[in-house]
Amino acid sequence: MILLDGKKTSADIKEEIALEVAELKRNEQKVPHLAAIIVGNNGASVTYVNAKVKACERVGFESTLIRLPENISEEDLLNEIEVLNVDNDIDGFIVQLPLPDHIDEQKVLMAVDPDKDVDGFHPTNVGKMALNLPTFISATPFGILELLERYNIETSGKNVVVIGRSHIVGSPMSILLSQKRKVGNATVTLTHSRTKNLSQITREADIIIAALGIPEFLKADMVKQDAVIIDVGITRLADASKKSGYRLVGDVAFNEVAEKASHITPVPGGVGPMTIAMLLKNTLLANKRRA
Known part of the structure; x- marks a missing residue:
């Protein structure tokens, strides 16, 4: 069994990006600038956004963090987005999800300039992705493609099962892996709660991508020998034996499935670290396009 080490792979990608940024600086060219908007004080969101800011510093990007109050009106948030849309110094930006209940998430995502939508959530970019046109691929699917490629996992002609049909992971993965691309050409089955x-x-x-949000759902008896397992889920489970009082688990019962898998992602340290690395890669791409 080979562990698909997202932590190491993401570090490698960040190092590659840092070298490109250093070259831009040497040539006195504009370095990438990533902005993030966070509304309220959701603990997980704050942690994730702070990690993005640190990652920007590590690779030499400029970064801007815009903190807005929980009770901000939808109109005021849309105005903040428009300011970033027209700011020529900003190459790409994200609006951290989830948003407070009084704000229409879809309206906010639609307001982001598709050319700065480094999260890849705007319908324009989702449509381009579906048509296999150059665009921003959302960070988690992009990270999974990168892991498969860097570990030389053959996808062409393989039978891939995606569990979960979310717009963020499941649906785009089913499209990407069926396309005519280097990591693609697979026969993909998209499954969900009604399957x-x-x-x-x-x-x-041959390959299973578990992205349904149910801890330890995929058991050993659901997997054939030597399958490749990509675990996208992450859930906190109470565990009195841990100093933190909890442990992190994925959608895969790791210990039992790992005995049958040829390759498997751990949780934590698998798909998770790849998302920020690919967000940085999208921002670098936005910078190149604008240049």
Whole structure:
């Protein structure tokens, strides 16, 4: 069994990006500038955004963090987005999700300039992705593609099963892996909560991408020998034996599935670290396009 080490792979990608940024500086060219808007004080969101800011510093990007109050009106948030849309110094920006209940998330995502949408959530970019046109691929699917490529995992002609149909991971992964691309050309089955005989379907899979948000859902008896397992889920489970009082688990029952898998991502340290690395890669791409 080979562990797909997202922590090491993301560090490698950041190092590659840092070298490109250093070259831009040597040539007195504009370095990438990533901005982030965060509304309120959601603990997980604050942690994630702070990690993005640190990652920008590490690779030599400029970064701007805009903190807005929980009770900001939708109109005022949309105005903040428009300021970033027209700011020529900003190459790309993200609006950290989730947003407070009184704000229409879809309206906010639609307001972001597609050319600065480094999260890849705008319908224009989702449409380009579906048509296999150059665009920003959202960070988690982009990170999974990168892991598969860097570990030389063959996808062409393989039977891939995606569990979960979210717009952020499941649906785009099913499209990307079926496309004619280097990491693609697979036969993909997209499954979800209404799928019948799911275990029978997963047992036929050469590659399984679990992204449904149910801790330790995928068991060993649902997996064939030497399958490749990509675990996108992450959930906190209470654990009195841990100093923190909890442990992090994915959508895969790691210990039992790892015994059958040829390759598997750990949780934490698998897909998670890849998301920030790919957000940086998208921002570098935005900078190159604007240049």
